[in-house]
Amino acid sequence: MKLSKRLTAIVKATELTPYDHIWDCCCDHGYLGQQLMLQHPNSQIHFVDVVPHLIEQVEAQLITSSLSNWQCHCLDAADIELTNLAGKNQKHLIIIAGVGGDLLMDMVKAIYNEHSDRPNKPDLDFILCPVRQLHTVRQGLLDLELGLISEQIIQDNKLFYEVIHVSSQSAQAVSLVGNHMWNFSNSDHQTYRQIMMDHYQKQPNSLAKKLLSLYQALTESDQLS
Ligand SMILES: C[S@@+](CC[C@H](N)C(=O)[O-])C[C@H]1O[C@@H](n2cnc3c(N)ncnc32)[C@H](O)[C@@H]1O
Numbered sequence: 001m002k003l004s005k006r007l008t009a010i011v012k013a014t015e016l017t018p019y020d021h022i023w024d025c026c027c028d029h030g031y032l033g034q035q036l037m038l039q040h041p042n043s044q045i046h047f048v049d050v051v052p053h054l055i056e057q058v059e060a061q062l063i064t065s066s067l068s069n070w071q072c073h074c075l076d077a078a079d080i081e082l083t084n085l086a087g088k089n090q091k092h093l094i095i096i097a098g099v100g101g102d103l104l105m106d107m108v109k110a111i112y113n114e115h116s117d118r119p120n121k122p123d124l125d126f127i128l129c130p131v132r133q134l135h136t137v138r139q140g141l142l143d144l145e146l147g148l149i150s151e152q153i154i155q156d157n158k159l160f161y162e163v164i165h166v167s168s169q170s171a172q173a174v175s176l177v178g179n180h181m182w183n184f185s186n187s188d189h190q191t192y193r194q195i196m197m198d199h200y201q202k203q204p205n206s207l208a209k210k211l212l213s214l215y216q217a218l219t220e221s222d223q224l225s
C-alpha cells in the first residue's frame with residue numbers, strides 16, 4: 001500500500017523517538033496505523049475511530065496480519081484512555097490528522113487535560129496535521145504549553161498541510177505562523193505563505209491583521225537550517 005505524501009511525512013516524524021504506545025486517532029481505513037505497525041514493531045499501535053463500521057473493517061483486516069502489536073477502539077478520540085503500567089511512566093504519541101483544526105484541538109485539549117494532572121502522568125507527544133484552522137491549533141498548543149519538536153510544510157495533491165510535532169516535555173514555544181518550517185528558496189513555500197496572507201488579508205478583524213503581519217515578517221532566520 002502506497003501512502004500519500006502527507007501520511008508519509010507523518011510516519012517520518014514518528015522516527016525521532018521510541019514510543020510505547022502510538023495512537024492513530026481518526027484512523028478511517030487505518031492506512032497510517034498499518035504502516036506504523038511495521039515501522040515500530042516494539043510499540044503498541046492503537047486504531048481509533050468513532051464510526052463503528054470503519055473500525056470493524058480495520059479490525060477484520062488486522063486479524064489476518066502476522067503482527068500482533070495493535071488494538072482497535074471504537075471511540076470518540078477525545079475519550080481515549082492512556083494506560084500506564086504501575087510504576088512505569090510510558091511514552092505515548094497521539095496522532096490526529098485529516099480533520100478540521102477546531103475539532104482536532106477539542107480532542108487535544110480533552111486528552112491533555114484528562115491526563116496531565118494525574119499523579120503518574122503519561123509522557124505525551126502529539127503529531128497533528130489539521131485540515132484548515134491552523135491558527136486555532138497553534139494558539140491552542142501555546143495555551144496548553146505543548147512545546148515544539150518539529151514542524152513541516154507538505155504539499156500533497158495540490159493542497160498544503162502542516163505537520164506539527166509537539167511534546168509535554170519540550171519548552172520551545174510554538175509560533176502562530178511556524179518558525180522552523182519555512183524555506184523561501186522553495187517556491188512551494190512562497191506559494192503557501194502567499195495563500196495564507198491572501199486568506200488573512202480578506203478578513204477585517206484584528207486577529208487576521210496580526211497574523212498577516214506575522215506572515216509578512218517571516219525572515220530568513222525563520223527558515224529551515
Ligand atoms: C478524513 S478521515 C482522516 C483519515 C486519516 N487520519 C488521514 O489523515 O488520512 C477523518 C476520520 O475521522 C473520524 N472522526 C471524526 N470525528 C472523530 C472523533 N471525534 N473521534 C474519532 N474519530 C473521528 C471519521 O470517522 C473519519 O474516519
